[in-house]
Amino acid sequence: MNADLVVFWVTAPLSVFAAVAMILSRNAVHAALWLIVNLFTLAVLFLVLGSPFLFVVQIIVYAGAIMVLFLFVIMLLGVDQQASLRETIRGQRWLAVVLGLGLVAEIFFAVRLGLGLSRGALPDFARVNEGGNIRALAEVLFGPYFFPFEVTSILLIVAAIGAMLHGRRRVQDEDVIDMPAAAE
Amino acid sequence: MLGAIDWVFWILLVARVVVVFAALLLSVLLAIWIERKVIADMQTRIGPNRAGPAGVLITLADGIKLFFKEGVIPAAASRPVFVIAPILSLVPAFLAFAVIPFGTGVTLFGHPVPFQLADLDIGILWILAMGSLAVYGVVLAGWSSGSNYPLLGAIRSSAQMISYEVGMSLGLIAVLLYSGGIAMSEVVEVQARHFDVTGLGWLPKWNVFFQLPAFLIYFIAAVAETQRPPFDLPEAETELVAGYHTEYSGIKFAMFYLAEYVHTITVSAVGVTLFLGGWRGPMFDFLPWLWPLVWFLLKLLIVIFVLVWIRATLPRFRYDRLMNFGWKVLIPFGLLWILITAAYVQLPQTYSDLRAALIIVSGTLAVVLLVSPLFVGPPRGVLDEGAAPTTREP
Known part of the structure; x- marks a missing residue:
């Protein structure tokens, strides 16, 4: 289990960092690149969770196919300039903040109180596989x-x-x- | 898990990685020389003949030259992406080779040393994954150059590589259905059997005989994936200067060039492993570990020769024809072949051979009849017909 933990603690912060960097990138292509890094780290986490198949599928489907399509569209449309910050839906930003906080609270309580999946111990991967x-x-x-x-x-x-x-x-x-x- | 560290094991592991890496680099040097020599011969030229005997060191000289050249980064370029792109193109090409078995292996210091870096459960899928990552190098190089021709090359390449990846994976899926295993070693193992027909007993049951359509699909898609002629649209020099790597120079350009050839060697090696029996061939008692290596390299050489031959023979595709071929010929054909293969694998378990054959033939005909109206509709490409553009049906 030791090696798994090491991989997790290397990958998880990287994953979070990539996700945050993706949100904060002003350039559409850079954001897409950070998203690729994020999807890649998720793939590695699948590997840690004992599923090499999901690891490879995550890379083929998300990192390989979907993100290439994203990049393709971004390049084709030439969305190089910074995205405009004008709101198209009124009150969208405040609603996003409220809903985002709600999600954070939900995840926090789910982990803290041990709801659903987080309550049980992990299964023995060697036996499952x-x-x-x-x-x-x-x-x-x-x-x-x-x-x-x-x-x-x-x-x-x-x-x-x-x-x-x-x-x-x-x-x-x-x-x-x-x-x-x-x-x- | 962490007990006494087995130093010999780790040293052998690292040594294996280094040896395979070096061997790949060396084989790229040779492959480029072979390609230039063979093409020169086919075009009745002499080809490289200065550096070393018969010009064999030409690639080395080119490499050294590129290494010491100045790497220019255009002012309009997106710097970090521009620097990362060649690396992104090189790494997957090398990684894909990790799952290819090129021999039985030897025993050194009491440790088995298989001639394969990693026999993953998911062998074939690993190759697909690395192939799908190879697109990024090209796409990002084109975008980050901040220039029009590279961008056009990148857009072409992303469309082309996504399209042909689907075709390629269909070919590979047929093989893994047929072999009943995804690990590369299993696929090689399946091909160890021989024909049980009188007079053909000497002929091994390589996948290429029963999976010929899958082989053709894989081979065509592989040529498109590696962007070799006649599918080298992303760097079509008559249209796009040099395509996605127009703005690259020096060592970064060398990395693209290297990646292209490593990729070529890798897809050839995959073809050899999945369809041509891998490292299998007649074995002899004298140096038993050497023969698999010899057969593997020989087969690899033949495949690479065919690739060069194709390049010397065929003109470049037109872009719309390329996409039409990928989506409207290769993929439907691949799907049909998967259907047939699946039926072939599954049906004899429940039906007698004759009934299974009847079901397969009639089922195939039914599918073809059902689907064919979709393919004989109104003219698709306007340029193909030379007539006025047609309005598409709503």
């Missing part, structure tokens, strides 16, 4: 959690199709300069 981490995960995912898993996947597909339909615009003749197929 018997026969491979992927098998263990699959047995949970496609066993007791089969229905939520399928519902989530349908939801994701619907969301993806919806996003595609929204993003699709009719190509006008005068819009087409070059490579219409790739511009989408």
Whole structure:
């Protein structure tokens, strides 16, 4: 357990630092980079929690695919300049402060009072992962959690199709300069 | 957990890492020389012939030159990102090689020394993860240069690499379904069997024979992933000067160049391991640890030669064709092949072979018939038709 603790205490502050730095970055690309660092540290924490599979999936999906898309969009739109601080929704800032404090309080009490997950001791990872981490995960995912898993996947597909339909615009003749197929 | 520290174990571990690192660097030197020589030969030129015998030291000379050149950072560049980008491009390329087995291993001082840095449970996925991180080096280099051509190269590369990563992972998933294991050693183990057909008993059951479509998908996607010609759009010199590394010079440029070739060697090694039997080949009693290494290097050399051959033969793709091919040919085909492979693996457990075969064939036909209307719709690329631009259907 010792080595795990060392890794945790190195990774966790880094993770928090990256998250804060992401919020405070004025430059959109720098913020995206800090978010990548943050996602990466989370991946390492998955490794500490005995799930190499989730570690790799976190890197492939979040750090590898989603953040590249983020960067792609930021670069394509050229959002290099500082974001404007003008509020578009009235009272948004105060509401954010209140809700943020609420969340902090909730997490604090959950950890302090030992609610939910934090009450039980960690399971023995070696025993859980018997026969491979992927098998263990699959047995949970496609066993007791089969229905939520399928519902989530349908939801994701619907969301993806919806996003595609929204993003699709009719190509006008005068819009087409070059490579219409790739511009989408 | 921390008892008496086993010094020999740690020293051997570090030595293994250092040796693999050095070997990769050396193989890059040789690969670049081979590429230049082979291409020169195919174009009836002489190629590099000054430094060393037959010009073999040309890359070393280039490297030394670049090392001592001034590294210019453009005034418009975003400094920290500009400096980090080449490193980000180099590190994943090296890390991906860690899971590749290149031999059986030896025993030194009573410790087994496997010829593989880490046999992870998640071998194949590790390669995908590192491949997906390799994009950042290119994207950030392009963005941080603060210049237009690199930015265009970066945008192209991020779109291209995301698209072809999907195709590549589909090819790899088919293999891991077929082999029933994700660790690289398991995949090599599966390929140890031989054909049980008379007259073909000498032929090993490499994955390339039963997974030929997956091999082709992987190979095409790998060429696109490493941004080698004919998929080198991110650095198309006729359009983008030099693409994402236009503004780089000196040692930083050398790092991009190095990363590109390490990446090439890594994807070739992955191809050899997953499809061409890895380090397996005829073994002899004389120096038993050496032969796997020899076979592995030989296969690697052949794959790299084919890559160079492709570069010398094919012209560069047009960008929209590249994306069309990735999304509309490679990915649907990969999905179909995964379906067939999954059925092939799973069905014989419940049905007789004949019925399983019938189900697979009819199922494949049904899927193809069902999906094909999506692919024969109105003309897609306007430029492809040479006609007036079509308004897309709502």
